[in-house]
Amino acid sequence: MTSDPRSAVIAAARQFYQLGWMVGTAGNLSVRLEDGSFWITASGKQKGDLRDRDFVRIEPNGTVIESPNPDNRPSAETSIHQTIYDLFPDAGACYHVHSVEANIAANFSRDGYLPLPPLEMIKGLGIWQENPEVKMPVFENHLAVRDIAAEVRDRFQAAPPDIPALLIRNHGVTVWGSSPAIAQNYLEIAEYLFRYLVVARQIA
Amino acid sequence: MTSDPRSAVIAAARQFYQLGWMVGTAGNLSVRLEDGSFWITASGKQKGDLRDRDFVRIEPNGTVIESPNPDNRPSAETSIHQTIYDLFPDAGACYHVHSVEANIAANFSRDGYLPLPPLEMIKGLGIWQENPEVKMPVFENHLAVRDIAAEVRDRFQAAPPDIPALLIRNHGVTVWGSSPAIAQNYLEIAEYLFRYLVVARQIA
Amino acid sequence: MTSDPRSAVIAAARQFYQLGWMVGTAGNLSVRLEDGSFWITASGKQKGDLRDRDFVRIEPNGTVIESPNPDNRPSAETSIHQTIYDLFPDAGACYHVHSVEANIAANFSRDGYLPLPPLEMIKGLGIWQENPEVKMPVFENHLAVRDIAAEVRDRFQAAPPDIPALLIRNHGVTVWGSSPAIAQNYLEIAEYLFRYLVVARQIA
Amino acid sequence: MTSDPRSAVIAAARQFYQLGWMVGTAGNLSVRLEDGSFWITASGKQKGDLRDRDFVRIEPNGTVIESPNPDNRPSAETSIHQTIYDLFPDAGACYHVHSVEANIAANFSRDGYLPLPPLEMIKGLGIWQENPEVKMPVFENHLAVRDIAAEVRDRFQAAPPDIPALLIRNHGVTVWGSSPAIAQNYLEIAEYLFRYLVVARQIA
Numbered sequence: 001m002t003s004d005p006r007s008a009v010i011a012a013a014r015q016f017y018q019l020g021w022m023v024g025t026a027g028n029l030s031v032r033l034e035d036g037s038f039w040i041t042a043s044g045k046q047k048g049d050l051r052d053r054d055f056v057r058i059e060p061n062g063t064v065i066e067s068p069n070p071d072n073r074p075s076a077e078t079s080i081h082q083t084i085y086d087l088f089p090d091a092g093a094c095y096h097v098h099s100v101e102a103n104i105a106a107n108f109s110r111d112g113y114l115p116l117p118p119l120e121m122i123k124g125l126g127i128w129q130e131n132p133e134v135k136m137p138v139f140e141n142h143l144a145v146r147d148i149a150a151e152v153r154d155r156f157q158a159a160p161p162d163i164p165a166l167l168i169r170n171h172g173v174t175v176w177g178s179s180p181a182i183a184q185n186y187l188e189i190a191e192y193l194f195r196y197l198v199v200a201r202q203i204a
Numbered sequence: 205m206t207s208d209p210r211s212a213v214i215a216a217a218r219q220f221y222q223l224g225w226m227v228g229t230a231g232n233l234s235v236r237l238e239d240g241s242f243w244i245t246a247s248g249k250q251k252g253d254l255r256d257r258d259f260v261r262i263e264p265n266g267t268v269i270e271s272p273n274p275d276n277r278p279s280a281e282t283s284i285h286q287t288i289y290d291l292f293p294d295a296g297a298c299y300h301v302h303s304v305e306a307n308i309a310a311n312f313s314r315d316g317y318l319p320l321p322p323l324e325m326i327k328g329l330g331i332w333q334e335n336p337e338v339k340m341p342v343f344e345n346h347l348a349v350r351d352i353a354a355e356v357r358d359r360f361q362a363a364p365p366d367i368p369a370l371l372i373r374n375h376g377v378t379v380w381g382s383s384p385a386i387a388q389n390y391l392e393i394a395e396y397l398f399r400y401l402v403v404a405r406q407i408a
Numbered sequence: 409m410t411s412d413p414r415s416a417v418i419a420a421a422r423q424f425y426q427l428g429w430m431v432g433t434a435g436n437l438s439v440r441l442e443d444g445s446f447w448i449t450a451s452g453k454q455k456g457d458l459r460d461r462d463f464v465r466i467e468p469n470g471t472v473i474e475s476p477n478p479d480n481r482p483s484a485e486t487s488i489h490q491t492i493y494d495l496f497p498d499a500g501a502c503y504h505v506h507s508v509e510a511n512i513a514a515n516f517s518r519d520g521y522l523p524l525p526p527l528e529m530i531k532g533l534g535i536w537q538e539n540p541e542v543k544m545p546v547f548e549n550h551l552a553v554r555d556i557a558a559e560v561r562d563r564f565q566a567a568p569p570d571i572p573a574l575l576i577r578n579h580g581v582t583v584w585g586s587s588p589a590i591a592q593n594y595l596e597i598a599e600y601l602f603r604y605l606v607v608a609r610q611i612a
Numbered sequence: 613m614t615s616d617p618r619s620a621v622i623a624a625a626r627q628f629y630q631l632g633w634m635v636g637t638a639g640n641l642s643v644r645l646e647d648g649s650f651w652i653t654a655s656g657k658q659k660g661d662l663r664d665r666d667f668v669r670i671e672p673n674g675t676v677i678e679s680p681n682p683d684n685r686p687s688a689e690t691s692i693h694q695t696i697y698d699l700f701p702d703a704g705a706c707y708h709v710h711s712v713e714a715n716i717a718a719n720f721s722r723d724g725y726l727p728l729p730p731l732e733m734i735k736g737l738g739i740w741q742e743n744p745e746v747k748m749p750v751f752e753n754h755l756a757v758r759d760i761a762a763e764v765r766d767r768f769q770a771a772p773p774d775i776p777a778l779l780i781r782n783h784g785v786t787v788w789g790s791s792p793a794i795a796q797n798y799l800e801i802a803e804y805l806f807r808y809l810v811v812a813r814q815i816a
Contacts, residue, residue, distance in 0.1 A: 026325055120753060192636070228593040405610075405612055
């Protein structure tokens with residue numbers, strides 16, 4: 001018997017909501033199943049108290065194949081999750097949230113990348129170097145989310161990212177990992193790095 | 205059977221209190237009933253552990269028509285809630301809280317409006333534009349709350365606000381929505397925007 | 409049957425601890441009984457999980473008259489509580505905590521007083537004025553706490569404070585109220601004002 | 613019957629995780645037993661919900677002598693804990709966490725030491741002076757943790773620290789105390805001091 005993978009996503013969403021990263025109904029979280037389809041949070045749900053019925057299941061090609069509640073619409077940002085799962089075969093979960101610090105830090109980017117500080121914490125993203133020099137890709141925001149997804153695909157096919165994370169200007173961070181637990185670790189580390197960057201800029 | 209709408213307000217108040225937006229006994233929350241009357245938190249109540257008896261029910265004309273506890277006085281700011289319900293027939297709940305960030309951000313206003321940053325989060329307030337340019341009305345504070353309410357009425361009759369939210373200088377934010385859940389979403393988004401504005405100003 | 413007044417103090421201490429205002433074993437809280445004696449937290453207790461036995465009962469003259477645990481020593485700052493109860497006959501509870509913001513804000517004082525911002529929140533301290541101009545007394549810290557207490561007594565006898573609160577430089581805030589609930593409200597408001605003052609100074 | 617000392621460590625880890633000091637799987641905590649061996653958190657564990665099986669037991673010479681789960685590897689930073697227990701015979705617990713503020717404050721150090729502010733809170737670290745002048749040792753970070761441990765040993769043998777705490781640049785704080793409760797108090801105080809230092813630098 002396998003437990004429903006939505007459970008881990010629901011618990012993560014509650015925590016991210018409590019941390020102020022999913023206020024209003026912002027953000028969307030997904031988990032991929034063995035058959036390649038993925039469950040993603042439905043549009044407009046409050047993230048502090050999700051239920052299994054608040055998801056839709058999406059085929060790799062974007063078709064909705066299961067919706068526990070007929071009113072559910074897939075998240076407006078489903079195309080970004082699709083792109084991540086397509087580009088990264090090992091990705092088992094993809095989490096997108098909006099923190100204040102992520103949006104502030106995105107303003108520190110240059111030439112489409114945000115340089116990250118050489119903190120020990122970087123090891124948690126799989127980088128094992130003395131004084132690591134790592135940068136996070138930053139994309140421009142567009143009203144049509146498919147345009148963002150297309151730019152992610154184009155750039156990542158040309159230049160894979162150092163770490164499993166990307167920023168969209170004014171629009172928060174997206175991370176992916178092999179499981180919901182790993183994706184949650186990566187998100188915690190990414191947000192930690194944004195907090196560091198913001199505080200470092202506040203120092204006189 | 206309809207559940208008592210005060211339940212959602214009590215849960216919201218506990219959360220806002222824990223977030224530091226209703227310290228002391230600050231702020232007041234109301235919910236409108238089908239008959240046009242509204243339940244509003246009574247004056248001087250601690251907001252972290254409200255009960256049904258900590259409200260008074262008010263007619264659209266301001267008359268108290270139900271008070272579960274004879275000592276309850278309506279919130280000093282009842283006239284603002286009355287004005288909002290009168291001006292916006294779709295408003296089903298009106299929430300007023302005091303965060304530090306709201307009071308700091310109000311100081312960034314010019315000519316009675318606070319320009320908001322073009323964050324994706326703005327979509328949650330019903331604005332669906334590329335790089336939205338939205339501003340929040342800011343009113344001066346007065347010892348006599350009826351004077352504030354009168355200015356809100358006058359200005360909103362002349363120029364309806366872009367979004368269902370207003371600031372009073374030194375006196376926090378007020379939002380309204382079609383239900384307690386929607387008003388809570390709007391409040392979370394408004395406070396997120398204030399945090400962003402404050403942090404953006406702290407960057408060297 | 410009257411409930412033990414230590415219950416309210418224990419609940420308040422847990423909350424203040426969780427807010428980061430009583431880290432380590434810092435701070436001390438007391439509640440006065442009808443006979444004029446007061447229960448005060450014993451020295452060196454962790455404040456997140458106090459029990460009734462973690463207090464000592466003190467006569468107005470400073471004598472320990474009840475100690476549920478023979479190892480309990482009265483808080484090193486008992487003399488300040490004694491002074492407050494002696495000077496303010498209506499004081500029923502006296503709370504002293506150390507937040508980062510209180511210690512930063514104390515550095516903004518001039519001539520022994522910290523000017524407070526004219527926030528609506530000030531009404532919660534019993535000041536009911538248009539654009540209130542209120543200031544909080546600030547005392548110098550001394551290794552011998554009795555020296556602090558003597559300066560509080562001397563200054564307050566000459567010039568009673570505007571509000572029921574005082575700061576000690578590098579040493580947090582002390583508030584008092586007619587009951588534990590009122591003292592807690594006042595403390596929440598004082599800390600809110602410190603947060604506002606600190607953020608206002610962080611704005612470029 | 614003696615309770616398992618891992619219980620206190622597990623509770624502390626949960627709290628530090630919730631405070632954002634052990635995000636991802638960062639940090640490591642240990643407690644020493646009467647026989648001189650110590651339990652330390654295994655590598656790569658999420659710290660918000662540790663179990664007894666998530667530790668390994670280490671001899672003073674570094675040998676693993678007990679591992680409830682065969683997959684457990686000792687924390688990569690075991691050598692620092694070993695060094696602390698060797699240098700300080702009274703140390704019964706050693707806690708290492710990564711807060712944003714610790715990493716920012718480490719940047720304020722000069723000549724290998726971070727000057728601490730003269731806050732009353734310093735008394736909680738065992739310093740009982742008027743306007744105490746205390747500084748915390750700061751070490752450089754190295755990819756090989758044994759190199760950090762060797763520098764700690766060398767410097768502390770030549771110049772014992774004022775207080776039971778040290779910083780590693782970009783790599784958080786380490787504290788030690790005679791028991792898990794005392795180590796937790798010291799850590800709370802150290803983090804309080806970092807927050808103060810950071811906010812003090814943010815003031816214009």
